[in-house]
Amino acid sequence: xxxxxxxxxxxxxxxxxxxxxxxxxxxxxxxxxxxxxxxxxxxxxxxxxxxxxxxxxxxxxxxxxxxxxxxxxxxxxxxxxxxxxxxxxxxxxxxxxxxxxxxxxxxxxxxxxxxxxxxxxxxxxxxxxxxxxxxxxxxxxxxxxxxxxxxxxxxxxxxxxxxxxxxxxxxxxxxxxxxxxxxxxxxxxxxxxxxxxxxxxxxxxxxxxxxxxxxxxxxxxxxxxxxxxx
Amino acid sequence: xxxxxxxxxxxxxxxxxxxxxxxxxxxxxxxxxxxxxxxxxxxxxxxxxxxxxxxxxxxxxxxxxxxxxxxxxxxxxxxxxxxxxxxxxxxxxxxxxxxxxxxxxxxxxxxxxxxxxxxxxxxxxxxxxxxxxxxxxxxxxxxxxxxxxxxxxxxxxxxxxxxxxxxxxxxxxxxxxxxxxxxxxxxxxxxxxxxxxxxxxxxxxxxxxxxx
Numbered sequence: 001x002x003x004x005x006x007x008x009x010x011x012x013x014x015x016x017x018x019x020x021x022x023x024x025x026x027x028x029x030x031x032x033x034x035x036x037x038x039x040x041x042x043x044x045x046x047x048x049x050x051x052x053x054x055x056x057x058x059x060x061x062x063x064x065x066x067x068x069x070x071x072x073x074x075x076x077x078x079x080x081x082x083x084x085x086x087x088x089x090x091x092x093x094x095x096x097x098x099x100x101x102x103x104x105x106x107x108x109x110x111x112x113x114x115x116x117x118x119x120x121x122x123x124x125x126x127x128x129x130x131x132x133x134x135x136x137x138x139x140x141x142x143x144x145x146x147x148x149x150x151x152x153x154x155x156x157x158x159x160x161x162x163x164x165x166x167x168x169x170x171x172x173x174x175x176x177x178x179x180x181x182x183x184x185x186x187x188x189x190x191x192x193x194x195x196x197x198x199x200x201x202x203x204x205x206x207x208x209x210x211x212x213x214x215x216x217x218x219x220x221x222x223x224x225x226x227x228x229x230x
Numbered sequence: 231x232x233x234x235x236x237x238x239x240x241x242x243x244x245x246x247x248x249x250x251x252x253x254x255x256x257x258x259x260x261x262x263x264x265x266x267x268x269x270x271x272x273x274x275x276x277x278x279x280x281x282x283x284x285x286x287x288x289x290x291x292x293x294x295x296x297x298x299x300x301x302x303x304x305x306x307x308x309x310x311x312x313x314x315x316x317x318x319x320x321x322x323x324x325x326x327x328x329x330x331x332x333x334x335x336x337x338x339x340x341x342x343x344x345x346x347x348x349x350x351x352x353x354x355x356x357x358x359x360x361x362x363x364x365x366x367x368x369x370x371x372x373x374x375x376x377x378x379x380x381x382x383x384x385x386x387x388x389x390x391x392x393x394x395x396x397x398x399x400x401x402x403x404x405x406x407x408x409x410x411x412x413x414x415x416x417x418x419x420x421x422x423x424x425x426x427x428x429x430x431x432x433x434x435x436x437x438x439x440x441x442x
Contacts, residue, residue, distance in 0.1 A: 052379075054382045068383070070379065070380065070383040071380070072377055076379065077377045078375055078376050078377065081258055081375075082256060083252065083255075083256050083372065083428065083434050083437045084428060084431045084432055084436070084437050085434040086432075086433045086434070089433055090376075093372075093373055118432075144383075
């Protein structure tokens, strides 16, 4: 039986006098893939930022591990106006040896020649893999991903999720992921947290993602095809 | 003799300013060095009036100005360059209320005839200190430029490093006021080496080295 790696109790977050997250409690077990669903403005990104202690909050957030990697949405990662920095130099920011960098590059399917490429010269797909590699290079126990496939096409998106799934299996990771894609939820998540400023539903996707719950979360009727396989 | 001292002093200040300039260019703050350079003017004017060292006067006023900008940025969330413009305008306006007319030119472009060996020694040591400090915070500041959230989640204390960075600017701008004055600081020592280096470099090592 897996142990609890994250315990959140009565979490409240307010930004500029507006209540963003209200009285949220949930737990995440080791090796879980928890997907956080919710409409825009539901507090998903705020939740991840609060869990990392990047913003002030009230309530209790207890991590069993301190080895956590976080990737914000790609549109919040600056790629222009930076110094002429190579990917290799970017990885050296983490003070890790070359062997580890080579290993993780192979693991995420990136050519080692890209290490000499400029930070701003990668394609969107390459950049996304590179940033995942960067998050993984110091072997975290927990990964927090915020809309990891934002801005990339459907084919590349599927590849990125398959890659994350493979890495999750190989490395016994716990993953907390924000996505809007319900197919990803069914294929990859153990648990889903439906959020709209407060907890609307929590549990295994096949049990809780009912049309009624989705309507409660998104505030409108959502038609969806329910997979019959897990 | 003054010329040799000025060259030694200028070389060290120039190296530190150029190195710092590569960071300022990455933070899109090259232009900010200009107003900050002009912010030395009230300090220079006070030094002329009361007969103490120009760099000391410049340092006190620039540090106060930078602390005010840093505090206002946290409180108001306005961009640093906009706040710099406000503080700069106030500083320059106040200067010309009491700066003697015959001292205007030395205040704007510096005066190498006023450099003594002790001033050179202090300037060299402070320049080396700035180079050391910038070297320690360089990667962290660049990481925060890529993503503040990633940097914070990696344990980077952005407020602390920004303060060190601004303090380094204050030191270099104040030291430079003696050699090249408040007005010439930007183009002469901060922006041109960094811009040249960015166009010639292929990686961050070459870039930072080229700037210095």
